[in-house]
Amino acid sequence: MKKIVLAIILSCFIIGQVKAQFGSRVLNDEQSKASFVKLTYHSMNDSVVNGYGFPNPTSIKHIVFSKERPTEKKTKDWQSIKVKYAEFYYNKLAMQTRSVYNIKYSEKKLFLTDTLRVYYIKGKGSGISNGLEALSYENNNVRLYEPIRWEGFNVYAKLVYMQTKNEEPINSKTHFLNYNNQKAFMRSSKRVFKGCSKLVQKIKKGAYFPKSRKNLKQLADDYESLCMLN
Structure with a gap:
């Protein structure tokens, strides 16, 4: 009995430590209008859908989607959709x-200066x-990915995923590179390459x-030229 109690206490302690390290992600039933941006997604059966939404902070397999952008300040009229690909x-x-400045969202090209492209990938290891x-960077033969960075997302692990375009x-x-420290990077890169x-x-x-944009680009380009084209 004492062993069972001790195991339960230890489990609670470990779970608490994991939560402290990675943070809690929340998706309330009622969402702010300001969270919804213009998007296009490809469903798991390859249908293409346009609408509004944002990456789901509580599920790395889904996005939050609404066919129309909400007109009220808060809305419950949204769905969690599993997608193969999405652009925000x-x-x-x-x-x-926007927490400091009240900047009104616009669908004009001059306002929509950034695009987040997310892909469903498997077998990360x-x-x-x-x-x-x-998607972080791509050339003719290689794609690099990083964890999604968006409102409500807590990203601590510095992982980079690599694929070829075969x-x-x-x-x-999919292969992953661990950028949390140089030793981890050396170890993971020796395995991948x-x-x-x-x-x-x-x-x-x-x-x-x-890890930097410059270094990731150089890595992908060198992998293409030194390992794939030679």
């Missing part, structure tokens, strides 16, 4: 400052769940770390 058209600066990730994203083999000694040698000399 928005203004990043307006989103980041090490027990990481299948689901939507944000197949569509949902069916393509073990068949490409030229790239591994550059990594050993400190290339592509820390």
